[in-house]
Amino acid sequence: MISWNPRLKGRHLRTLGDFSDEEMMQLIDLAIALKARKDAGVRGNLLLRRNIALIFEKSSTRTRNSCVVAAQDEGGNAQFLGGHDTHFGHKESVKDSARVLGRLYDGILFRGFRQQTVEDLARYSGVPVWNGLTDESHPTQILADLMTLKQAFGDIRGKRLVYVGDGRNNVANSLMIGCAKAGVDFVNCTPKELLPDASLVSKAAQIAAKNGSSVAVESDPAVAVRGANALYTDVWVSMGEEAKAAERIALLRPYQVNMALCRATGNLGGELVFLHCLPAFHDAQTEVSKDTGALEVSDDVFESSFSKVFDEAENRMHTIKALFVSAIGDPAAS
Numbered sequence: 001m002i003s004w005n006p007r008l009k010g011r012h013l014r015t016l017g018d019f020s021d022e023e024m025m026q027l028i029d030l031a032i033a034l035k036a037r038k039d040a041g042v043r044g045n046l047l048l049r050r051n052i053a054l055i056f057e058k059s060s061t062r063t064r065n066s067c068v069v070a071a072q073d074e075g076g077n078a079q080f081l082g083g084h085d086t087h088f089g090h091k092e093s094v095k096d097s098a099r100v101l102g103r104l105y106d107g108i109l110f111r112g113f114r115q116q117t118v119e120d121l122a123r124y125s126g127v128p129v130w131n132g133l134t135d136e137s138h139p140t141q142i143l144a145d146l147m148t149l150k151q152a153f154g155d156i157r158g159k160r161l162v163y164v165g166d167g168r169n170n171v172a173n174s175l176m177i178g179c180a181k182a183g184v185d186f187v188n189c190t191p192k193e194l195l196p197d198a199s200l201v202s203k204a205a206q207i208a209a210k211n212g213s214s215v216a217v218e219s220d221p222a223v224a225v226r227g228a229n230a231l232y233t234d235v236w237v238s239m240g241e242e243a244k245a246a247e248r249i250a251l252l253r254p255y256q257v258n259m260a261l262c263r264a265t266g267n268l269g270g271e272l273v274f275l276h277c278l279p280a281f282h283d284a285q286t287e288v289s290k291d292t293g294a295l296e297v298s299d300d301v302f303e304s305s306f307s308k309v310f311d312e313a314e315n316r317m318h319t320i321k322a323l324f325v326s327a328i329g330d331p332a333a334s
């Protein structure tokens with residue numbers, strides 16, 4: 001029998017700040033329980049007759065398909081609304097579309113550019129709204145990351161996670177807050193040109209202090225990674241920033257996560273874990289990396305035994321399912 005905190009009913013996920021630290025960890029535990037149930041071959045009805053709209057302004061493999069499978073696994077329906085498929089944001093304001101879609105759907109997941117769009121959907125739709133990535137944040141990703149760390153380490157409090165790369169992107173921002181909320185020591189390793197917003201760092205540091213952990217920013221990769229239990233990186237050029245590709249590659253080359261950097265943790269051959277939200281440029285097999293080769297992570301690290309990137313990708317589905325179930329699921333269904 002799957003159960004969850006009834007206080008999670010109807011809740012938005014605009015940023016991780018929408019949940020208390022304890023509630024965030026409860027969502028991860030719910031995802032772990034839902035995964036165990038699926039692995040045991042049980043299909044449930046927790047989302048029976050629930051309809052979820054998926055509004056996507058940007059591309060997606062993991063988030064989009066996680067939503068579809070999560071809903072279907074529990075008897076629900078997720079409808080993909082991409083780019084110019086609807087009038088959303090073009091011929092109709094976000095406010096008006098929100099009020100229409102809120103009449104039809106039980107929840108809305110949005111991926112796109114502006115954080116304000118998530119805020120407006122939450123304000124006007126009357127249904128739970130989940131942020132599936134904006135320019136500023138990527139909170140559903142971080143739930144999967146913390147779940148993956150929990151699978152690897154059991155207790156994650158006091159573990160040290162070092163994020164290496166573009167220090168001010170959506171993943172780095174949400175990861176900093178998520179680690180602070182989970183009591184994980186967080187280091188953002190990035191050049192001075194890509195520092196995270198100072199007010200976000202200070203907010204994360206305050207949350208971390210409450211949980212007995214810390215937040216730090218360090219520009220020297222060899223110094224930053226010392227003692228790391230987990231290394232995390234993301235693409236150097238996020239969606240919508242393609243014009244900055246050459247500049248970013250030049251700036252971030254010294255920040256590639258490769259075996260030398262993994263060795264500098266002192267934990268290679270021990271309990272080191274590598275994470276990446278994906279998609280990743282780890283070889284020359286993509287349109288983007290065919291001329292550059294590996295960028296943010298070397299192929300040997302990506303393919304190593306301590307790389308948990310595909311567990312992490314799978315966990316996107318379990319954690320998104322936990323969000324859907326806790327917000328709009330039927331607690332009386334099995």
Ligand code: CP
Pocket residue numbers: 059060061062063064133141277278279
């Ligand atoms: N990590 C992630 O959000 O992947 P997608 O862009 O494929 O959804």
Ligand code: NVA
Pocket residue numbers: 133169170171234235237238239277278279
């Ligand atoms: N920072 C990346 C994350 C992709 C999941 C981007 O926004 O493109």
